Amino acid sequence: MGTPPPTFLAHLGLWFLSALVIAGAIFVVTLGSLFRAALSLGLVLVGVAGLFLLVGAEFLAFVQILIYVGAILTLVVFAIMLTARVQGPAGSAAAVRQWPAAAVSLALFALLACVIAAIPSPTVVGAPVGLQELGRELITTLVLPFEVISVVFVAAMVGAIAVAASPRQGRGQAPPTTSA
Amino acid sequence: MIPLKSLLWLSSALFAIGVFGVLTRRNAIAILLSIELILNAASLNFVVLGQAFGHPQGQAFALFVIALAACEAAVGLAIVLGLYRTANTVLADQVNLLKG
Numbered sequence: 233m234g235t236p237p238p239t240f241l242a243h244l245g246l247w248f249l250s251a252l253v254i255a256g257a258i259f260v261v262t263l264g265s266l267f268r269a270a271l272s273l274g275l276v277l278v279g280v281a282g283l284f285l286l287v288g289a290e291f292l293a294f295v296q297i298l299i300y301v302g303a304i305l306t307l308v309v310f311a312i313m314l315t316a317r318v319q320g321p322a323g324s325a326a327a328v329r330q331w332p333a334a335a336v337s338l339a340l341f342a343l344l345a346c347v348i349a350a351i352p353s354p355t356v357v358g359a360p361v362g363l364q365e366l367g368r369e370l371i372t373t374l375v376l377p378f379e380v381i382s383v384v385f386v387a388a389m390v391g392a393i394a395v396a397a398s399p400r401q402g403r404g405q406a407p408p409t410t411s412a
Numbered sequence: 413m414i415p416l417k418s419l420l421w422l423s424s425a426l427f428a429i430g431v432f433g434v435l436t437r438r439n440a441i442a443i444l445l446s447i448e449l450i451l452n453a454a455s456l457n458f459v460v461l462g463q464a465f466g467h468p469q470g471q472a473f474a475l476f477v478i479a480l481a482a483c484e485a486a487v488g489l490a491i492v493l494g495l496y497r498t499a500n501t502v503l504a505d506q507v508n509l510l511k512g
Contacts, residue, residue, distance in 0.1 A: 242414050243414070246414055246418065246419075250418070250422050253422065253426060254422070254425055254426070254429070257425075257426055257429040257430070257449050258429060260429075260433060260445050260446065260449060261429055261430070261432055261433030261436065261437065261442075261446055261449075266439060266441060266442055269442060269445055270441075270445060273445050273448060273449070276426075276449065276452065277448075277452065280452050280455075280456055283419070283422075283456060283460075284456075284459055286414065287414065287419070287459060287460055287463045288463055289459050289462075289463060289471055289474075291471070292455075292459055292471050292474055292475065292478075295475060295478055296478065299478050299479075299481075299482055300448075300452075300478065300481070303482060304448065304481065304482055304485045307485055307486065307489055308441065308444070308445065308485065308489065310489075311441055311489040311492055311493060312441055314493060314496070315441070315492065315493070315496045315502045318496065318500060318501055318502055329435065329436055330436050332435075333431075333432050333435035333436045334432060336431065336432075336435060337428040337429065337431045337432035337435070338428065340424075340427070340428050340431055341424055341425060341427075341428035344424035344427070344428070345421055345424060348417055348420045348421055348424065349417070351417075360463050360466075361462060361463060361466060361467065361468045361470070361471055365468045366468045366471050366472060368468075369468040369469060369472050370472055370475075373469070374469065374472050377476060381476055381479050381480070384479075384480070384483060385479060385482070385483055388483035388484075388486055388487050389483075389486060391487055391490070392486040392487045392489075392490035393490070395487070395490040395491055395493075395494050396489075396490035396493045396494060398497075
């Protein structure tokens with residue numbers, strides 16, 4: 233939508249956001265303090281939102297900021313604070329397992345990079361999809377997955393509340409005896 | 413005008429870093445954070461390829477991925493809180509009971 237930014241600026245933004253995302257992601261998986269790892273995840277999420285803006289998906293960028301940074305990250309920070317008593321300093325990995333894991337993930341990245349290098353690339357991202365088109369797609373072709381997602385969402389929220397609710401309240405009260 | 417391949421490489425790097433985090437972290441919340449990285453890589457791929465080919469379903473499925481990530485975070489963190497309450501730990505490798 234709108235006019236795409238000039239190529240030079242787009243490339244500059246791409247490199248800046250890529251560096252932000254990769255550095256933040258490395259911090260997420262390596263920082264010992266879990267709280268700082270969560271804040272680095274916020275950095276990654278904002279960087280991905282910027283990449284969405286860069287490829288012309290404004291709506292997705294706003295959704296990313298609203299849901300990920302606004303809701304999920306807040307939830308994670310709350311969970312970290314609630315469990316802070318048992319976190320301890322040892323939030324990071326056992327050093328023994330780091331090298332095999334690094335080898336596995338590097339091999340995975342090499343495999344994916346080879347596959348990507350082999351595809352015939354359209355070389356540019358420049359045919360953005362407008363918001364109207366997206367909305368029309370969501371209420372016509374994808375209306376069933378859209379509704380199923382909302383059902384899944386309700387089920388997940390009810391399940392999360394049921395799991396996280398304090399068990400003492402549930403056990404302490406006797407279930408109301410129904411008169412027959 | 414952005415090269416498609418560099419964005420795809422970026423998302424595979426994000427994915428690989430997330431896999432590294434899932435494999436090395438012991439804390440359940442940190443594993444959830446790494447899973448968020450993996451899901452972000454997937455939704456970045458959806459959006460980029462959808463935009464590259466001018467197809468609205470890329471963004472639509474990225475929306476679904478974000479919604480499912482929200483569900484996953486809520487349920488996962490609820491499980492972590494329940495774990496903290498019953499087993500008094502948040503380290504995934506110390507949890508070996510099916511019935512607390």
